Amino acid sequence: MFSEEELKQVEELKSHYPTNLSAVMGVLHMYQDKYGHISDEGITYVANLLEVPEENVLGVVTFYEMYHQHKTGKYKLQVCTNVSCMLRGSDMVLQTIKDKIGIGIGEMTDDGLFSVHEAECLGSCGTAPMMSVNKDYHENLTPETINELIDALKAKG
Ligand code: FES
Incomplete structure (x- = not known):
């Protein structure tokens, strides 16, 4: 292998x-x-x-939540829901993603492009709310930046 x-x-x-x-x-x-x-x-x-x-x-x-036992999307949206991110809007992050691509935690889009995962603190509490997409961090998220990010990833395919 x-x-x-x-x-x-x-x-x-x-x-x-x-x-x-x-x-x-x-x-x-x-x-x-x-x-x-x-x-x-x-x-x-x-x-x-x-x-x-x-x-x-x-x-x-x-x-460890960072390991996945089931198939994941090409882009793994790992949304931190730990204290700082929760207080600063992880619910908004999850809802924005759901509104945009129709999936929540543990789900994958039919085209296999995106999957959503809940993450424990990713060490970026000062810039909460945040998520990682594969290995890249996206911080200080707002509905606008989340939508832009997803559009950019869709365009990349
Ligand atoms: S609580 Fe979200 S990065 Fe620390």
């Missing part, structure tokens, strides 16, 4: 840690970046690759 090049990256990652267990999160990120989500097959693959129990890998995947 990983290419030669990616397997080299895994080896490099492992070399930074005293045990393979510590490399699980990094390798899961690699897997998710490549496949968009971490399937049961992916959990088994990562466990075998790192020679760690599958239960440990599953535990990490289910504990």
Whole structure:
């Protein structure tokens, strides 16, 4: 499932840690970046690759919201709903998205372009409300900037 090049990256990652267990999160990120989500097959693959129990890998995947076990949209809208963002309008963010593309948390558009996810604090509380789209942060969100962002992503396809 990983290419030669990616397997080299895994080896490099492992070399930074005293045990393979510590490399699980990094390798899961690699897997998710490549496949968009971490399937049961992916959990088994990562466990075998790192020679760690599958239960440990599953535990990490289910504990952290940043890992997705099901197919996600090309653009993952991860809306922070933690305290600062909640106080400064995460409900508005979710409602604006819903009005614009018709989906809420845990849903994906029929064309597979967008999925919406709830995120815990993404460390950008000073610029709440915010969300990440894949790896990019979008902060101080307003209905206008959200609509513009979604239009831009749609145009990109
Ligand atoms: S509470 Fe939303 S980024 Fe911290």
